[in-house]
Each structure stands twice: as C-alpha cells, then as structure tokens.
Amino acid sequence: MADTLDLFADPIDLTAALVDVRSVSGEEAEIADLVERSLRLHAPHLEITRSGNAVLARTNLGKERRVVLAGHLDTVPVNENFPSRREGGVLHGCGTVDMKGGDAVMLAIAALSENARHDLTFVFYDCEEIEAERNGLTRIQRELEQWLHGDLAIVCEPSNGVVEAGCQGTMRIEVTTTGKRAHTARAWMGENAIHGMGEALRRLAAYEPRQPEIDGCRYHEGLQAVKITGGVAGNVVPDGCVLTVNHRFAPDRTVEQAEQHLREVFEGFDVQVTDFAAGALPGLGAPAAQELVEAAGGTPVAKLGWTDVARFAALGMPAVNFGPGDPTLAHTREENVPVQQITGCSAVLKRFLLD
Numbered sequence: 421m422a423d424t425l426d427l428f429a430d431p432i433d434l435t436a437a438l439v440d441v442r443s444v445s446g447e448e449a450e451i452a453d454l455v456e457r458s459l460r461l462h463a464p465h466l467e468i469t470r471s472g473n474a475v476l477a478r479t480n481l482g483k484e485r486r487v488v489l490a491g492h493l494d495t496v497p498v499n500e501n502f503p504s505r506r507e508g509g510v511l512h513g514c515g516t517v518d519m520k521g522g523d524a525v526m527l528a529i530a531a532l533s534e535n536a537r538h539d540l541t542f543v544f545y546d547c548e549e550i551e552a553e554r555n556g557l558t559r560i561q562r563e564l565e566q567w568l569h570g571d572l573a574i575v576c577e578p579s580n581g582v583v584e585a586g587c588q589g590t591m592r593i594e595v596t597t598t599g600k601r602a603h604t605a606r607a608w609m610g611e612n613a614i615h616g617m618g619e620a621l622r623r624l625a626a627y628e629p630r631q632p633e634i635d636g637c638r639y640h641e642g643l644q645a646v647k648i649t650g651g652v653a654g655n656v657v658p659d660g661c662v663l664t665v666n667h668r669f670a671p672d673r674t675v676e677q678a679e680q681h682l683r684e685v686f687e688g689f690d691v692q693v694t695d696f697a698a699g700a701l702p703g704l705g706a707p708a709a710q711e712l713v714e715a716a717g718g719t720p721v722a723k724l725g726w727t728d729v730a731r732f733a734a735l736g737m738p739a740v741n742f743g744p745g746d747p748t749l750a751h752t753r754e755e756n757v758p759v760q761q762i763t764g765c766s767a768v769l770k771r772f773l774l775d
C-alpha cells in the first residue's frame with residue numbers, strides 16, 4: 421500500500437485506493453493514519469487533529485459561514501468483496517457505496533480548500549457501523565464538540581447524488597396487556613391477555629400514517645408491530661402479552677410529541693417507551709443549504725431512515741445527506757457504485773464550496 425494517497429487524483433481512483441485499505445469497524449487505525457498523513461502532505465493549509473481513529477481537519481479562512489463535511493471510515497465486515505474491482509463504469513467492493521466514495525470526494529475537496537468560499541471542516545470518523553456508544557462522533561462530541569459546529573452539515577453517506585434533507589425520528593414502545601391465568605379447560609375462570617391485545621392490533625392495522633411535507637420534502641411516517649410475545653403453556657390461559665411497536669416519525673414532531681401521539685393511539689393500554697432517536701428537520705431555508713441545493717440542481721428529497729445527520733441537527737445546524745451510490749446496496753456483498761456518481765457529487769461540492 422502507498423504511504424500516502426494522492427488527494428489530487430481522480431476521486432474515482434481515490435475511492436478505489438480507500439476501498440483497498442481494509443477498515444472494518446474497530447480496525448480503522450491504518451486508514452485513519454493514511455488519511456492523516458495524506459492531508460498533512462497535500463493540504464498543509466488545514467488545521468488537523470486526531471481523536472482516536474478519527475481525523476479532523478479544518479480551514480481557518482475567516483469566512484462568514486462554515487460547512488462541516490462528515491464521513492465514516494469504517495465498513496461492515498468484508499464479504500468476498502475485497503479488494504475493489506472496476507468493471508466498466510462501475511466500481512465494486514466493500515465500502516464503495518458505504519461510504520468511501522463520499523470520503524474520497526471529501527478528501528479531494530479538502531486538498532483544494534485553501535481558497536474555499538466557506539470555511540470547511542472535515543470529519544473522518546470511526547465505528548459508525550456499530551453501536552452508537554462506540555460511534556466516533558459520540559466521542560468527538562464529548563471531547564472536541566466545537567469542531568462539529570457550523571452553518572450546514574453534509575454527511576456524505578450514499579444518497580444517489582441527490583440532496584436528502586433531515587431525517588425521520590424513531591421510537592420503540594412496548595404495549596402490554598395483563599390477564600389472569602386459568603386452566604384452558606375452565607377458561608372462563610381466567611382472562612386471556614393475548615386476546616386482550618386484539619384491539620391494539622386492530623388499531624395498528626387501521627392506522628393511516630401521515631405524509632407531511634416540510635421544506636418541499638415529503639416524509640412518510642410508519643407505525644408497525646415488530647414483535648409480539650405471550651403465552652405460558654399449551655393448556656394455560658395466558659396472563660401477559662407484550663407487543664413491540666416501532667414508530668418512524670417525521671421531523672416536524674419532537675420525541676415528546678411522538679410519544680404523546682403513541683399514547684393516544686394506544687389509549688387504554690399500558691405503554692412503555694423502550695428507545696428513541698429524534699429526527700432532524702431539513703432546514704433547507706438556511707442560506708448555506710439553499711446554495712447546496714442550487715449547486716446540486718434537482719429537487720431535494722426527504723431522508724426516511726435515521727442517520728448521523730440527526731446528531732448535527734441536534735447541535736442546531738441544518739444537516740443533509742449527500743453522497744455517491746445507491747443506499748439500498750449498502751452492507752450487501754454486491755456493493756458497487758457507478759463511477760459517474762462519484763464524479764457528479766465531486767463536481768457539485770466543488771461548485772458549492774470552491775468555485
């Protein structure tokens with residue numbers, strides 16, 4: 421492996437070079453060292469710091485606005501898809517979509533950022549693909565929070581080269597019914613908790629999710645039963661049943677409002693919230709976000725899944741996903757990216773940040 425990456429190379433080649441450095445979550449030291457060395461060599465104008473296996477770099481040009489670009493360096497475990505392989509206009513391999521194409525575009529911008537239009541911060545972080553507590557951004561927020569602040573955050577996760585704004589929140593609840601055990605031969609002496617759940621399931625089946633439009637982006641909420649447990653034995657009237665429900669809610673609702681809504685839907689039932697994550701408003705009204713949307717052409721769309729944009733939104737900044745590749749290929753063995761999407765994303769960000 422080369423000692424440094426050529427950050428002035430075509431971002432397609434840069435993507436392949438990054439893919440060829442194995443960096444499964446928790447094993448990012450080699451790629452983080454490589455990224456740091458390459459930035460120090462090719463972009464000496466940047467202020468650079470390390471946080472574990474994350475590399476942070478920023479300009480200090482005194483501009484009115486700061487744009488933060490973030491990309492994780494780790495991948496899911498390789499699955500007979502390492503190293504990279506190029507076939508015609510398509511680059512295959514672990515991390516091509518999620519998200520070394522985005523990292524490559526960020527590195528190319530970083531190398532050229534000496535005279536950027538906005539101040540720029542680049543966050544290359546570790547352990548995104550595993551539990552949130554180990555996520556590099558969690559640590560960075562704890563130790564170096566001021567590095568994450570700006571007027572717009574762009575998380576360069578795959579979005580098919582379209583600006584995906586904000587993201588939906590998620591909440592899991594447990595709905596519990598209780599009854600009274602009895603021998604099934606004398607069922608009238610008991611009370612069946614599983615039967616008692618019938619009404620909750622009917623409400624779910626009849627539920628009509630909202631599709632609110634925010635800043636021109638249409639969100640699509642969801643309310644789904646994801647698990648049900650109950651039962652004691654084959655001849656006992658069950659005295660307990662627990663239904664787990666996952667709610668995906670548009671970012672015009674806070675976590676508290678989402679919880680209130682679920683308590684209304686399941687009124688009369690015992691409801692317990694087990695976990696949640698707030699959504700992120702698209703914030704496309706902000707000037708820096710408008711400039712990005714203009715540079716990207718096309719119409720921004722709503723991000724439906726939860727991503728790290730929500731962490732930036734929680735810091736009070738508009739945050740979008742924008743990166744090469746089809747997100748539905750992420751984490752698959754067939755992971756691949758059409759190389760012209762890498763070129764396209766790179767051109768948009770150059771237009772927005774450098775020209």
Ligand SMILES: [Zn+2]
Pocket residue numbers: 492518519548577
């Ligand atoms: Zn990712």
